[in-house]
Amino acid sequence: MNSLKQFILGITATFFVPWLCLIVIPHNKMKAEPVEWADAETGKLFTYPAGKPNIFRQGQIVYAQEGCAHCHTQMIRPTYMGFESWRPDFGKEGTVELPIRIRETRSGDYDGEQFAYLGIQRIGPDLSNVGYRHDENWHHEHLYNPQSKRDFSMMPSFRHLYAKRRIKGQRSEHALANIHFKNDETNEYEVIPTERAKALVGYLMTLKKDDPFSSNVEDGSENNEGDGKAK
Amino acid sequence: MPQDKVAQEDIQRRTAIDRSARFPVLFFITSAAAWLAVAVILGFVQQMKLHSPAFLDAPSLFFLNYGRSNPAFMSALVYGWAIQAGIGVVIWLMARLCRAEVKNPITLIVAGHFWNLGVLIGVLGILTGHGTSIEWLAFPKAVWPILCGAFSLIVIWLITMFHRRQDKEVYISVWYILGACFWFPWIFITANLFIHIFPGSAVAKAATNAWFMGSMIYLVLVPIGLACAYYLIPKIIGRPVHSAQLGYYGFWGLAVFGGWTGIQKFMGGPLPAWMPAVSGAAVIFILIPVFIIVVNQLKTVRGNQSAVNSSPALRFTLAGISFFIIYCVFSALSSFLAIGKFTQISLTSMGTQILVVYGFFSMTIFGAIYFMVPRLTGTEWPNLKRINSHFILSIYAMGTLLIMHYFGGVWQSGAYGKFDAPLENAVSAGKPYAIGASVAWAFIVLANLNFFLNLISILLRSGRREIVSKFVGHQESSG
Numbered sequence: 238m239n240s241l242k243q244f245i246l247g248i249t250a251t252f253f254v255p256w257l258c259l260i261v262i263p264h265n266k267m268k269a270e271p272v273e274w275a276d277a278e279t280g281k282l283f284t285y286p287a288g289k290p291n292i293f294r295q296g297q298i299v300y301a302q303e304g305c306a307h308c309h310t311q312m313i314r315p316t317y318m319g320f321e322s323w324r325p326d327f328g329k330e331g332t333v334e335l336p337i338r339i340r341e342t343r344s345g346d347y348d349g350e351q352f353a354y355l356g357i358q359r360i361g362p363d364l365s366n367v368g369y370r371h372d373e374n375w376h377h378e379h380l381y382n383p384q385s386k387r388d389f390s391m392m393p394s395f396r397h398l399y400a401k402r403r404i405k406g407q408r409s410e411h412a413l414a415n416i417h418f419k420n421d422e423t424n425e426y427e428v429i430p431t432e433r434a435k436a437l438v439g440y441l442m443t444l445k446k447d448d449p450f451s452s453n454v455e456d457g458s459e460n461n462e463g464d465g466k467a468k
Numbered sequence: 469m470p471q472d473k474v475a476q477e478d479i480q481r482r483t484a485i486d487r488s489a490r491f492p493v494l495f496f497i498t499s500a501a502a503w504l505a506v507a508v509i510l511g512f513v514q515q516m517k518l519h520s521p522a523f524l525d526a527p528s529l530f531f532l533n534y535g536r537s538n539p540a541f542m543s544a545l546v547y548g549w550a551i552q553a554g555i556g557v558v559i560w561l562m563a564r565l566c567r568a569e570v571k572n573p574i575t576l577i578v579a580g581h582f583w584n585l586g587v588l589i590g591v592l593g594i595l596t597g598h599g600t601s602i603e604w605l606a607f608p609k610a611v612w613p614i615l616c617g618a619f620s621l622i623v624i625w626l627i628t629m630f631h632r633r634q635d636k637e638v639y640i641s642v643w644y645i646l647g648a649c650f651w652f653p654w655i656f657i658t659a660n661l662f663i664h665i666f667p668g669s670a671v672a673k674a675a676t677n678a679w680f681m682g683s684m685i686y687l688v689l690v691p692i693g694l695a696c697a698y699y700l701i702p703k704i705i706g707r708p709v710h711s712a713q714l715g716y717y718g719f720w721g722l723a724v725f726g727g728w729t730g731i732q733k734f735m736g737g738p739l740p741a742w743m744p745a746v747s748g749a750a751v752i753f754i755l756i757p758v759f760i761i762v763v764n765q766l767k768t769v770r771g772n773q774s775a776v777n778s779s780p781a782l783r784f785t786l787a788g789i790s791f792f793i794i795y796c797v798f799s800a801l802s803s804f805l806a807i808g809k810f811t812q813i814s815l816t817s818m819g820t821q822i823l824v825v826y827g828f829f830s831m832t833i834f835g836a837i838y839f840m841v842p843r844l845t846g847t848e849w850p851n852l853k854r855i856n857s858h859f860i861l862s863i864y865a866m867g868t869l870l871i872m873h874y875f876g877g878v879w880q881s882g883a884y885g886k887f888d889a890p891l892e893n894a895v896s897a898g899k900p901y902a903i904g905a906s907v908a909w910a911f912i913v914l915a916n917l918n919f920f921l922n923l924i925s926i927l928l929r930s931g932r933r934e935i936v937s938k939f940v941g942h943q944e945s946s947g
Contacts, residue, residue: 241627241630241631241646244643244646245650247720247723248647248650248651248723249650251720251723251724251727252651252654252687252723252726252727254727255727255728255750256654256658256727258746259675259676259679259727259728259731259743259746259747260658260662260672260676260679263669263672263675263739263740263743264662264666264668264669264672264673264676265668267668267669267671267672267740268668268669300601301599301600301601301602302597302598302599302600302601303533303535303536303597304533304534304535304536304538304539304599304601304606305535305601306535306601307534307535307538307539307601308534308535310813312734312737312738312813314735314736314737314809315736317736317805317809318735318736318805318809319809319881319884319885320884320885320886320887321884323887324887324888324889324890324891324894325888325889325890326890326891326892327891341736341738342737342738343738344669344671344738344739344740346738347669347670347671347674347738348669348670349670350670351670351673352600352602352663352670352673352674352677353670353671353673353674353738354601354674355671355674355734355737355738355813356813357603357813357817357818358813358814358815358817358818359813359814359880359881359884360518360815360895360898361895362891362894362895383521387891387892387895389892389895389896390521390895391518391519391520391521391895391899391902392521393517393521393525393530393533393534393535394521394525394530395530395533396527396530397527397530
């Protein structure tokens with residue numbers, strides 16, 4: 238063990254194998270090849286993954302910069318690991334219905350993304366399919382003041398992505414409704430999203446990781462025409 | 469008498485080595501301590517923010533939101549404090565173990581400045597909203613070449629040092645140091661290239677990130693921590709390591725399994741199932757070398773209770789080793805599906821990182837610092853009580869964090885597992901534990917306040933000055 242060469246050879250050999258198997262090969266082999274499949278009933282052809290990035294990348298950058306992934310996952314594990322895909326109050330606002338096809342996330346769902354933000358901790362709900370759950374206004378109001386939507390929320394306010402300004406003439410069409418101003422500011426001020434906020438919400442609206450990948454997948458929604466990526 | 473003469477020469481030689489190492493080592497230790505201060509304050513803030521977003525919620529303080537303060541804290545802790553303090557201790561260990569004086573310290577100082585610059589840009593980058601949200605790689609992309617260049621300089625210096633060694637025997641600590649020097653650049657460059665530069669599957673990148681963390685822990689932090697322990701324990705006790713053979717097996721066991729770890733975090737995730745399975749198996753198998761290492765060290769200490777009681781350095785090191793074994797056992801348990809589904813992406817995952825970086829690595833490094841700095845400065849630690857409070861508060865805080873993060877994580881995941889319960893139940897489940905962890909963080913801040921005050925005083929030379937430090941205990945054995 239007194240020779241540096243022997244030592245380096247030893248640790249290279251022991252480290253090279255896991256490096257090759259866990260990093261190099263998966264990076265080359267996991268590029269998802271689109272697979273065509275035909276719907277058993279209609280005979281219509283689909284591909285999975287669709288081959289184009291399904292997400293709004295600008296918004297994903299904001300998602301990363303604000304550190305959303307530290308509390309939210311984008312990974313639905315099989316049910317033997319937990320129930321992450323849906324809860325009673327996940328439904329569209331005011332309803333308890335199941336809004337989405339539910340299945341675990343697969344590698345192809347992240348196709349075309351720069352990095353799969355699978356998640357670090359799960360402090361808030363899983364966001365894999367958040368695009369189905371709310372509309373844009375809800376997201377803006379929620380980001381501006383999370384506790385106004387969920388009083389138990391531990392999410393911080395993302396006020397810095399919004400601008401509060403004095404109303405000049407017409408109210409902006411983008412101005413957030415349901416914002417509680419202090420005193421008599423309600424008629425004088427409005428809150429409008431910055432480009433970053435719009436990008437972030439745009440990204441959240443595109444989070445629909447549920448592309449059907451074969452005819453065997455049960456489709457929970459009534460509208461199963463197309464690839465479900467209307468956005 | 470000739471024996472006395474040899475011993476005298478030995479002491480003189482060691483003093484000369486310590487003197488030559490003084491400037492670069494103290495540079496790394498003090499700047500690491502400054503980053504530790506930043507990290508523990510951010511640590512407290514991010515923990516408070518986790519359960520009470522209204523804490524420090526002025527409109528101008530938006531940069532402290534959990535999503536930014538958490539990665540800033542973790543990066544400052546890992547890159548600012550842990551690795552930097554590790555480098556400082558490693559330089560001194562190498563000088564001592566190779567019995568060669570430090571030459572060309574300018575290389576180290578330049579590298580150190582670049583490292584600090586990189587970490588500074590990185591932490592500010594995260595706080596100002598340029599982070600990447602990638603665990604332990606949250607710095608803006610531009611930072612990693614700076615860190616990589618700085619570390620490479622240090623590696624070149626250490627290898628040169630190894631070649632200049634006066635002592636032909638290669639101690640076990642040197643294997644660990646050389647191992648870490650070799651693994652860190654490989655792991656760090658691989659992770660950054662594959663995540664930031666090369667195109668490829670997004671999921672494979674997430675897996676690379678998980679692998680990066682596992683490898684950083686088992687092949688960088690653990691070897692440096694063990695190098696300190698393998699040096700300090702025999703040194704303070706005054707007898708050689710129990711078994712060189714066990715040391716050999718322990719090292720190569722770690723080398724064989726360490727590179728496979730990490731991906732068990734994504735059990736059940738969208739990866740090919742064999743990847744988390746292999747990682748999980750490696751984390752379980754790694755218990756074999758870990759037990760070998762720990763038995764070897766405990767056997768060395770056995771029967772020397774008095775040394776443990778009188779030497780703060782040894783106490784810190786042994787506490788570090790205890791947290792190390794707790795970490796390894798918990799990680800192995802979490803690699804089983806039945807337990808892992810509760811622990812992998814919950815409060816537990818953050819607790820595990822803090823356990824290994826603070827509980828194991830930092831405690832061991834504190835031990836080395838308490839041993840080393842008096843010898844470098846020729847001054848005693850000015851305040852023994854502060855060392856004791858640092859120790860006791862750290863142990864209490866770490867114990868509390870452990871309970872809060874582990875029970876909290878399991879409880880929280882259990883609540884998420886109830887499919888028919890509303891979201892509120894699941895979100896609220898972790899809250900009491902997050903509050904408990906905040907209290908523990910307050911203790912960590914207090915504990916390290918003692919450390920900083922002591923370090924500042926000793927650097928300003930307010931302690932009792934002696935040529936040979938007796939405080940940290942015991943006549944050093946030669947070698």
